[in-house]
Amino acid sequence: MDDYGIIIKKMSFCYVKDNYIFKNMDLAIKKGESVGIVGANGVGKSTLLRLIVGLEAGYEGHISVSGIDVTKKSLPMVRKKAGYVFQDADSQMFLSHVEDNVAFGPSNYGMEQEEISACVKKALCETGIEHLKKRSVYQLSGGEKKLASIACVLALNPDIIMFDEPSVTLDPKNRRKLIHVLGRLDKTKLIASHDLDFILDTCDRTILLSRNGVISDGKSRDILLDKGLMEGSGLELPLSVLGR
Amino acid sequence: MNRFDNMLGEMCSIDREASKEGWLNEMHPLVKLLVTIWYICFVISFKNNMLTGILSMSVYLIICFLMADISLYKCLKRMRTVLFAFFIIGGANILFSENFSTGVTGAAGFWCKGVMSVFAVYILIVTTSIDDICEALRMLHVPGLLVTVIMLIYRYINILIKETKRLSESYFVLSPGQKGIHIKAWGQFAGNLMLRSIDRAKRVYDSMNMAGYEWRILSGNRKKYKLGAGSLMWLFVWTGVIAVFRIIPVFELVGNMLAG
Numbered sequence: 001m002d003d004y005g006i007i008i009k010k011m012s013f014c015y016v017k018d019n020y021i022f023k024n025m026d027l028a029i030k031k032g033e034s035v036g037i038v039g040a041n042g043v044g045k046s047t048l049l050r051l052i053v054g055l056e057a058g059y060e061g062h063i064s065v066s067g068i069d070v071t072k073k074s075l076p077m078v079r080k081k082a083g084y085v086f087q088d089a090d091s092q093m094f095l096s097h098v099e100d101n102v103a104f105g106p107s108n109y110g111m112e113q114e115e116i117s118a119c120v121k122k123a124l125c126e127t128g129i130e131h132l133k134k135r136s137v138y139q140l141s142g143g144e145k146k147l148a149s150i151a152c153v154l155a156l157n158p159d160i161i162m163f164d165e166p167s168v169t170l171d172p173k174n175r176r177k178l179i180h181v182l183g184r185l186d187k188t189k190l191i192a193s194h195d196l197d198f199i200l201d202t203c204d205r206t207i208l209l210s211r212n213g214v215i216s217d218g219k220s221r222d223i224l225l226d227k228g229l230m231e232g233s234g235l236e237l238p239l240s241v242l243g244r
Numbered sequence: 245m246n247r248f249d250n251m252l253g254e255m256c257s258i259d260r261e262a263s264k265e266g267w268l269n270e271m272h273p274l275v276k277l278l279v280t281i282w283y284i285c286f287v288i289s290f291k292n293n294m295l296t297g298i299l300s301m302s303v304y305l306i307i308c309f310l311m312a313d314i315s316l317y318k319c320l321k322r323m324r325t326v327l328f329a330f331f332i333i334g335g336a337n338i339l340f341s342e343n344f345s346t347g348v349t350g351a352a353g354f355w356c357k358g359v360m361s362v363f364a365v366y367i368l369i370v371t372t373s374i375d376d377i378c379e380a381l382r383m384l385h386v387p388g389l390l391v392t393v394i395m396l397i398y399r400y401i402n403i404l405i406k407e408t409k410r411l412s413e414s415y416f417v418l419s420p421g422q423k424g425i426h427i428k429a430w431g432q433f434a435g436n437l438m439l440r441s442i443d444r445a446k447r448v449y450d451s452m453n454m455a456g457y458e459w460r461i462l463s464g465n466r467k468k469y470k471l472g473a474g475s476l477m478w479l480f481v482w483t484g485v486i487a488v489f490r491i492i493p494v495f496e497l498v499g500n501m502l503a504g
């Protein structure tokens with residue numbers, strides 16, 4: 001079991017009683033894997049990520065992250081192992097300066113000042129935005145903001161990092177930059193998105209969700225390029241394929 | 245809509261000044277908080293008609309403004325709304341008093357007390373970040389939950405300004421040529437604004453917790469400040485001086501001495 005980052009067994013969850021979004025779901029993600037989670041709007045991509053980091057409580061069944069069961073008590077440990085990049089970067093960065101936002105996590109976990117500075121520096125370096133360190137969040141462009149919010153999560157040096165719709169609101173140039181940054185990250189990655197080209201560029205494995213749970217799980221190429229499968233679940237083939 | 249940008253920019257620059265380096269910025273936040281509270285209590289304790297006494301308390305403000313190199317112009321500009329409110333309330337004092345001249349003295353006293361308290365608070369916030377103020381409150385054993393609420397309110401203000409900006413922008417896009425928001429739309433506008441702000445605040449709170457915030461509060465893991473000799477001296481000198489100025493009419497004594 002040691003080589004698994006995330007294990008989900010017989011998990012069920014609903015926001016409204018008896019209106020299940022997941023029913024007896026099973027899923028296992030190995031350490032170091034890059035996994036895309038795709039599906040039409042409202043199938044529960046975000047909910048799945050939020051369950052894994054304990055932002056939604058009250059699931060039935062079993063979820064564990066890096067060998068730790070996700071319960072109310074274990075949340076601080078779980079959240080140190082698994083980071084979550086919010087869809088909207090403004091929520092992730094609530095302090096005025098980039099540097100303070102990135103340092104927020106490490107300072108909560110009681111690190112010394114030098115240690116915090118080292119974490120901040122490393123996170124900014126990994127996302128390639130050292131030059132934005134002193135900038136105010138209000139003065140950042142959309143792409144810079146996204147990278148900065150990723151740096152906030154990286155500062156805690158998690159084993160697993162999850163992204164909710166990372167490419168939405170980015171222009172093509174920033175999108176390419178983000179793909180490049182993600183490619184260099186040596187971590188277990190979970191990316192929820194309906195930008196299929198983005199998943200194709202960043203993930204080896206793809207999980208296709210529908211109202212009835214996981215309907216397909218396998219190599220990104222096999223799933224994303226399967227016209228029948230994609231259209232059956234309300235998605236379109238990646239543009240890069242259509243263009244050819 | 246520019247107004248919101250200005251407000252955001254202003255809050256931003258206050259925060260930046262607070263994290264700037266400077267001897268008053270680096271002083272222990274607890275000491276600054278205590279001196280500020282002490283100062284405001286003593287200023288407020290003056291009766292409205294004790295104008296010379298009240299004015300003598302400005303010594304603290306003058307010294308802080310000069311020594312920490314705080315801009316009076318910026319202070320007046322940023323605090324203008326609050327100061328204006330004090331001016332109006334003080335003015336009402338004249339209307340409701342029996343005698344015009346006592347009314348005017350009362351209003352002047354009230355106004356000075358208000359302005360001086362606002363200035364003292366301004367000195368605190370311009371030299372201390374909100375996080376440090378919250379740490380100081382926790383050191384005073386203010387319950388963690390209450391401190392969290394204070395911190396959230398501070399963050400809410402940011403969120404509220406941003407959401408108002410977004411919502412009013414979308415409103416103006418849909419109703420071109422209108423000067424303000426039509427009175428009929430106010431109720432819905434406010435309701436919508438509240439819902440959006442709550443939603444945003446919840447997300448911010450989630451992300452704070454993702455970064456271990458709740459855990460820090462529960463485990464009491466806090467940044468450590470050293471109570472240096474400079475900070476202690478600042479505390480003792482000012483608590484002493486403020487008390488002396490309150491009890492002894494220093495200005496009058498000096499005046500009498502000069503007059504022979």
Ligand SMILES: Nc1ncnc2c1ncn2[C@@H]1O[C@H](COP(=O)(O)OP(=O)(O)O)[C@@H](O)[C@H]1O
Binds near residue numbers: 016
């Ligand atoms: N807080 C909530 N309360 C009730 N229902 C919710 C809540 N959040 C999401 N949902 C519902 O759960 C479903 C899955 O939502 P979500 O995970 O956001 O989907 P996705 O990210 O795949 O678009 C949707 O049908 C949505 O309406």
Ligand SMILES: [Mg+2]
Binds near residue numbers: 047164165
């Ligand atoms: Mg979503």
